[in-house]
Amino acid sequence: MVRGLAALVVALLLTACGSGGMTKAPSAPVAAGGADRPARTLTPAVPQAPASDGDDARDGATGGQPSSAAPSTLAPPAASARPGPTQRLTFAPTAVRLARSGSSARVQPIAPGAGGVLLPPDDSRVVGWWSGGAQAGAAYGSVVLAGHIDSATSGIGVFAALLTAHRGDRVRVEAGAGRQEFVVREVRDVRKLDLTADADPFDQAVPLRLVLITCTGTFDRATGHYDRNRVVVAEPVGPATRG
Template identity: 45%
Template sequence: MPGTGVDGGTSTPVPSSTPLDPLITPSTDVPSGRVGTPAPSQRIRFVPTEVVLPGGAQAPVVPAGTVGDQLQVPSGARRVGWWDGGAEAGDPFGSVVLAGHVDTKTEGLGFFARLRKAEPGEYVVLRGAGRTATYRIDSKVSVPKDALATKSGAFDQTGAHRLVLITCTGAYDRNNGGYEDNLVVTATAIGLAK
């Protein structure tokens, strides 16, 4: 949702010579209050098309939707998905959610395997539409897969703006073809460049 800008107009006071007699109606061309034109929004927001992790590794980001309440992570070890139901970089609130593979059967380690080494205090950069947003990592937690949507808060769109990076972690379950847990890395916005 676009933010609203600050009123950039000037105020025009009612002239002191306006008659105060209740029988005299002021002219319609005399302003009765503040007049101005709102300035364009100063908020910069964009859909991320690239993510840069601590250490400088970068990967393309593509939109990712949900099917049956499940986020569809893009195929390919090096691609990352931006949840199109979440916030954009620079939004005033809500989570920018990115998800990527820790590994794949055919391509080996995934781009988000690097999240296992990411630490609080390090930086993640999002780029898109000629813009850049920088986030500082606050936390890194492991969450059971069945609790990701309900208990982790990763998809929360009502709180303060933040970046949430999600990948798989924990023990690999060969019978079900997946990992038991998700790694959730949360970061706070610290800068936005035009």
């Protein structure tokens, strides 16, 4: 995802992992991290393949000596045959696999609905991909997946496995077009009210990463809500590949 598409501060209020709305959508796009944040020079998480060295190889074959032929003035020089960078494969994830638990879930896109609330799938066995974020395989952005930890109707959720996540765990996202492997680099719990002021997990002005979110902490039976969120951040092991 190019930097021009980055920079959303998402006021997220993850209020219910058993039912109801989970996410408050952004009210307006602003520079990620606030207006006072200095501009960053970004490096893709997975660099593009370098261009071919075909021209250099041809020079070497002739000993590096310049040609004695006079340059033509009758026609413009031929276009270079040097290939461009390898095209990057990107895709909207349709499945996620957690290596530690051996569990997997179907993934479907989610977007803000009425009132600006981002609703994850009601079924705790299904995970939502925030369609306003990055796609897998992109150069920049956060691929955000959110799911319920449990549900009164569908039981324990696939993302309950995030409660035992550790640095170094592998996570894979897939679609018919391809797959991409990630390795967990950060696991933290955030108070739900604090998450509304923390735009970092949803920053699109960063090298590509995968952000997994579910609920944790103490469950309030009166409200049906947990008081914290588990945030797991992973970085790509390599580029997306065709599956």
